[in-house]
Amino acid sequence: MIEKKDKGITTKKSENIADWYEQVCLKAELAEFSKVKGTMVIRPRGYYIWQAIQEYFNKNIIEKTQTENAYFPLFIPESFFLKEAKHAKGFSPEVAWLDKELTKEGERLAIRPTSETIIYDSYSRWIRSYKDLPLRINQWCNVVRWETQATKLFLRSREFLWQEGHCVYETEKQCDKETENYIKLYQKLCKELLSLPTIIGQKTEKEKFAGAKYTLTIEAFMPDGKALQCGTSHNLGQGFAKAFGISFLGQDEKPHLPWQNSWGLSTRLVGATVMTHSDDKGLILPPKIAKNQVVIIPLFFKGSEEKVLKQAKEIEKELLKFRPILDDREDQKPGYKFNEWEMKGIPLRIEIGPRDLEKKSVIVVKRNTGEKIPVKIKDLKKEIPKLLEQIHQELYSNAEKFLNSQIIEVKNWKEFTKAIKDKKIVKTLFCGEEECEDWIKDKTGGASSRCIPLESRNKKVKGKCSHCGKPAQTEIYFSKSY
């Protein structure tokens, strides 16, 4: 229940997006801050979204790619970390360690920030022959990264939930192909489930995963002009195989090093979805991930209460598969109820009063647009799924329009800095050098490379880097980011 003083979101999305976002997460009861610094509680309405992602993922990605779920330990021995030098260097600063007292006799234990090392130790025992390949395993788990920056609900916390897939292949070609396939499946998930358009591409050398040959990414763009990395797929090359002693006897009966990839997405996606679609009234959710897709609100007038309530209950029964809420509280007025369920992001509201009853119809209100649509009661079961699909499409198409409108192609440094200042995404030519990337970040107050568009990865470009003027190596996106 919402107390009067907390009623509604008190900040506008356009004015202070950080405060607005936090209010939406808190007041729609998706999550709250925990008393443990840097961590969060995911409440049932928020966890439902994560479960919907898991369900989609297991059905459409795990099963279809013949990947299997498994579970590896939370703790990782220090020596495992040290085996792959670049990986160790990349992750060391944010690793949380167990109390040394517990491991007095052995080596230090880390809490997994990611599981490459502990998983590949097992792989070194499981893989013997080309017949054991490809090996494709995924795990759903919690990971810990001891961030020092301030926590943002879903977007940054010291513990988060994710999945991490870890595959091993005979050939580089196969590895390349599937590394790309997984990131494309992530993009599809974002579109089909979360109405979230993303840009797909390759990270620069500077921004790639610690220990990877290359990293593919999908990036969403938030209304404040900041990018949000929504999923990554890393071709790990043969570095981990070498470090962990994974090898296989090939069809040629000789030993070979396999190729590996890893790929992950996290509860961050919940944050990206909330921030993209919601408005000043509160949460807007793509219908597929809404815990309740419909709220039914009977409008009580003296004398007809009983009749109206009876009809509302019948509708509730009829619409059971849309996980309806029937809000028949007598101590709250309709307006209060409208506000509450709008804030909590129920995609469709059904209003039913005595006059509607006479006409054997109800008013259906779309959360995303506020449109009021009269629907005959007998048609509800047929019309609701159409309206839900419509909302899904509208959310996607609005977000896509916004994304496209934000991308500005720039030819020189002046245009570059202006675009970043205007909170746009810069598309430009780039020399590819890490130093130049550092300079850009520094001079723009934080803009970093997002990715080299997937389709132009191997395309040769003519022209100059818009920052340093050296010959360009590639097209690229730059923007600020979460």
Add this chain to the structure above:
Amino acid sequence: MIEKKDKGITTKKSENIADWYEQVCLKAELAEFSKVKGTMVIRPRGYYIWQAIQEYFNKNIIEKTQTENAYFPLFIPESFFLKEAKHAKGFSPEVAWLDKELTKEGERLAIRPTSETIIYDSYSRWIRSYKDLPLRINQWCNVVRWETQATKLFLRSREFLWQEGHCVYETEKQCDKETENYIKLYQKLCKELLSLPTIIGQKTEKEKFAGAKYTLTIEAFMPDGKALQCGTSHNLGQGFAKAFGISFLGQDEKPHLPWQNSWGLSTRLVGATVMTHSDDKGLILPPKIAKNQVVIIPLFFKGSEEKVLKQAKEIEKELLKFRPILDDREDQKPGYKFNEWEMKGIPLRIEIGPRDLEKKSVIVVKRNTGEKIPVKIKDLKKEIPKLLEQIHQELYSNAEKFLNSQIIEVKNWKEFTKAIKDKKIVKTLFCGEEECEDWIKDKTGGASSRCIPLESRNKKVKGKCSHCGKPAQTEIYFSKSY
């Protein structure tokens, strides 16, 4: 792939159950020991079982009891632990703490051994009025208990996976009723999904959960006469509510302390299932939790290979919903394949050779009994589900017969010690005193109280304690345990 030297289980279940059990888990590829002392890797064939439990649980327990899933932090501040004195005392010895360096400025952080304290901190903010009750929340997560005893795959490890439910009620009566309902639902899960018969009852004061008013339990009995606790449901009384400041405004507009329960089951259940049903050839699984319910093995003879393989593939397609494996390896003989899939616990094997083809039939072999059943190919789709159901029933009824045959009612101390020596479960009268329980454990080399049978909890008994001779308070089960 299994290498020749590892072929088969080399220890008999009746001779050395511990070694036999470990071999079954390892060779059926359910799990392996991790290099981190005290932890394990759950491999895909093992994790599948856990996923089946999760799926059943979410559908039949979570949804039907209007419980909601959520997620709370892995880390718990020390001060939370200390709030409920008995709880703190019970769990302190096995808590793993984070490196003090990480929390220099704040208090020590524990890795959750169970989540009552961190969850009830949130509840103290979420609950205001009787309208917020009952509150029923469950979480799926990993927990850590720094055991010093040797690890047993699934049965005892420093990290394990579980679910923990946490409910809050207005009245004691409601709390009692649902605490009992949840343990009954656990028993139903064991029966319907895992073919596992259990005894249901209440723990003694000595064995109850730290901080609980009372604990209900379901206990399975292993072939070596040891009990295995499979799930518990605790009525927490009002102690945690008091400690965490959870109160609600009642219908009488006055503040009240609510009643709480918590209930959990873990990956231990996988171990109980494996140990109960499997045999000297390896794993036997109740069909509902088998990753593959059917393996199809074409018998190749010169000249007819192509025809047989074609038919085998058609059968595979036809039986897709039973998650079939078609083992068409040409470099392995049928006998080798039979052994391998028997060891891995596939409930049904379909053998198809040229002679069967002529008769338009196949041989179906039941893993649990070895029965060979000729089935017309056109009838397969209809017969397979019947056979799977039959296996499920047979496993349950065998286990139930065994369980019943193990329970010995004893009247005096001589009978008591003999029964325990014979690896039986003692059912007897008991004085209820903790000291007496300690003595029994000591004198029998480890037998501890399992539970007071649910149906005789509130029954008055006449007679004497079979150990100390004092007036008996209750009926009870005693046995050794895992």
